[in-house]
Amino acid sequence: MAQNDRTAFVMRDRSWHPRPYAPAYKTSVARSPQQALVSLQTPTASELTGPDFDHFALGLYDNDLLLNFRPGTEQDGLPIGxxxxxxxxxxxxxNKPVAGTLVEIWQANAGGRYRHKKDAYRAPLDPNFGGVGRTITxxxxxxxxxxxxxxxxxxxNDVNSWRPAHIHVSVMGPSISTxxxxxxxxxxxxxxxLCPIVHTLDDPDAVDTLTARLDMAAARPMDCLAYRFDIVTRGALQTYFENQS
Incomplete structure (x- = not known):
């Protein structure tokens, strides 16, 4: 396949992705595929074209989770953490940039509690933190x-399973199919x-694609640290995605 073919799909390396059946990740067992996986052979036009976010209206603080749940000034009350x-x-x-695409995140607060009615963890809710954000590249x-x-x-998952600190990320990519x-x-x-979900990945390099790196050059002195997390939407070097198991 020609390297200048920007629309062609690259065959995925199945060894890079988690095993379809992973008994150690107990809640996934009932959702594991019961039939052979089917791969797309010839993508259709709808799979190669994407939504246009050029006119998508973002709020002033949509990408600022310190302020977007209780919009105001930093003196009005900030999240703990x-x-x-x-x-x-x-x-x-x-390595071509995916411009103008929607990136969304959601996460627990500093205590490990989601703002969700079914989250029964004992950690308290933070009154100043909603835990969701969005932006456009x-x-x-x-x-x-x-x-x-x-x-x-x-x-x-078992008697003493703990999820590592993590942030969920959704990215639209260059087309509907991505x-x-x-x-x-x-x-x-x-x-x-130690995480059973991480254990479903056999390749350490795949785990590495999920790890945000500390970047002191991008940190703000006396304010906040910075972590860089690049996302490859598809192909041989793509970031591991949980909805492509």
Whole structure:
């Protein structure tokens, strides 16, 4: 396939993705495929064209999770927790920037609690933190959020399973067929190698694509640290996505 063919799909390496059946990740067992997987052979026009976000109206604080739940000034009450900048580039399999695409995030608060009615974890809700944000990539594929570092939390996979600190990420990509969902972890978190979900990935390089790197050059002195998380939407080097198991 020619390298200048920007619309062609690259065959995915199945060894890069998690095993379809992973008994150690217990809640996934009932959702594991029961039939052979089917691969797209010839993408249709609807799969190669994407939504146009040029006229998508964003709010002033949509990408600022410190302010977007209770819009106002920083003196009006801020979320509790470690302040962070999370940023990076969205690119395709040829390292071409994916410009003008929608990136959305959602996360737990600093105590590991989601603002969701079914989250029964004992950690308290933060009255100043909603835990969701969105932005659109610029001409070079860059995105940026300001938020707080989410806390780890227990989950009933086994007697003492804990999720590492993580942020869920949805990116539309260059077309309808590349709307993908993943999650980022933070460099150096000791819970990453203990997580049953992470254990579904056999290739350490695949886990590496999910790890945001500390970037002191992008940190704001006396304000917040910065982590960089680049996203490859598809192809041989794509970021692992949880909806492409």
């Amino acid at each position: 470690e302040r962070l900048i999370v940023y990076g580039r969205v690119v395709d399999q040829y 610029d001409a070079d594929g860059w995105y940026r959020f300001r938020t707080i570092k989410p806390g780890p939390y227990p989950w009933p 709307r993908l969902v993943t999650q980022l972890y933070f460099e150096g978190d000791p819970l990453i190698p």
